[in-house]
Amino acid sequence: MTARVLPFEPPASREGSFLALELLPGRVQGALIDASGRFRTRRELVFDPSAGREQILAQVDRVALVLARGSVLSGCVVSAGGVLDTVGGRMLQVVDMPSLEGCEIASRLRELVGAPTLLEHRARLQVHGDHYFGAGQGEETFASVATGSTLGVGILYRGTILAPDGGRSGAHMTVARGQLTCSCGKRGCWRTIATTAWLDERAEALGIPAVGLAEWERYAAEDPRTAAVVGEYAENIAVGLANIQQLCTPGLFVLHGEAAQASDGFRARILATLRDLSRTGGETQPRLRTNPIPEDDATLLGGVAYLLHRGILPAS
Structure with a gap:
């Protein structure tokens, strides 16, 4: 076992x-x-x-x-x-x-x-689900990441869930001061740039139907404007993860939702940006893993x- x-x-x-x-x-x-x-x-x-x-x-x-x-x-x-x-x-x-x-x-x-x-x-x-039943089995420290219409990170650190009881998931950490207003009333929350809602806003600006990330990636193969949005979206996800890596150095990030279901190229963009922004090495060098369990x-x-x-x- x-x-x-x-x-x-x-x-x-x-x-x-x-x-x-x-x-x-x-x-x-x-x-x-x-x-x-x-x-x-x-x-x-x-x-x-x-x-x-x-x-x-x-x-x-x-x-x-x-x-x-x-x-x-x-x-x-x-x-x-x-x-x-x-x-x-x-x-x-x-x-x-x-x-x-x-x-x-x-x-x-x-x-x-x-x-x-x-x-x-x-x-x-x-985090409990990943650790007990999923891709976090046997890991002492890792972060479990929900992406898509919801956004959040739970952290297991040296065998302990690292979050206050009933605590926050990181979606409302401020990553872009003075920018978009979040549903919580603050400006610049990670959630404002790294969820499906952000993609929907970009779709409206480009005059295309609001679609999921998989469709965005298909469009990106032929449209440079769409490809730029997809790349920016991957980097937006990485921004929040880099803050978590700098603070807690989980090293391993288990992805759920859109990012887990996206292409290898999309996840490679997340990882490259994450490593560039966090600049940690050794055993804590950031790495990604997708979970076979749906989010x-x-x-x-x-x-x-x-x-x-x-x-x-x-x-x-």
């Missing part, structure tokens, strides 16, 4: 089930997962992120109830972005879903599904690892 650094081991019994929920702007997904990481059932619903609290929570409830029905749950975990009170199970600041600010979502779900329920930041759970699955699996880490074991 591949060595794991986090201080827990797979339980002897894997018969019980865990409920893992992922709350994103406009979408809630969930899965019933056993302690070995096997997905038993999945469910997903969409909603208007600007809707009222009860409208959004009604969709969360529906997903949770369908998955929990007929199962004996050992535990439940819900992941979200923003600033969270993980001890109290409360969402403090949720820029993209403002009606949920102040929501005590953990206690609500605990009563709904009848199992211990924890709230945790998605970036932290993604959202890594977060859901990380929820299971987190529950095991907290000593919540499968019901016999």
Whole structure:
């Protein structure tokens, strides 16, 4: 078995089930997962992120109830972005879903599904998922990177998750002072230049349809203007990673989302810029690895690892 650094081991019994929920702007997904990481059932619903609290929570409830029905749950975990009170199970600041600010979502779900329920930041759970089930197995230090419509980095440093409880994922670190205004109200956040929204803005400026990175790369083969945007986008992602490399020297960055699904050339541009900006050498020389686990699955699996880490074991 591949060595794991986090201080827990797979339980002897894997018969019980865990409920893992992922709350994103406009979408809630969930899965019933056993302690070995096997997905038993999945469910997903969409909603208007600007809707009222009860409208959004009604969709969360529906997903949770369908998955929990007929199962004996050992535990439940819900992941979200923003600033969270993980001890109290409360969402403090949720820029993209403002009606949920102040929501005590953990206690609500605990009563709904009848199992211990924890709230945790998605970036932290993604690290747990990578380390316990994915491309970070056996690594003592690495960073797990979400790219695409969302952006964030979770760090495992010498076997410890390096982030405050309910903490931030780095998306709002300031990388371009005085530039674009972020949804959080600040200017120049990494998120303003390194997400799909930035690509959509460039598409509008060039008068082309808003498309995903894969389509941008196809266009880039024939259009120098598009190729320049794709190259700039790769460098924008690298800017934030370089700051993290300078501060924490994780060395290994495990990519999820758009950057993981892009071409080797796109990732080579990220890596070259990252190495140029960070200028660290030796064992901490930056390197990239793509994860075979889809981004959202890594977060859901990380929820299971987190529950095991907290000593919540499968019901016999």
